[in-house]
Amino acid sequence: MERRHAMRRVRDGLWEVYDIDNNKVVRVGGVPLTNLLDEDALDALDLIRDGFLTPAKSRRAKP
Incomplete structure (x- = not known):
């Protein structure tokens, strides 16, 4: 399943x-993509879309 990403003001x-499907902040290499300037957030979205950055898989919550 393809992940969908967007940006939101914090x-x-x-x-x-963030990941639109689970509403969680995207992490790349263990680093959360948060507290970014608008240009950096837009660049991150482009890099994810183009495959240059790969978001970490979301961990499932333990029951």
């Missing part, structure tokens, strides 16, 4: 990239 005019 605070102080900064942005984060």
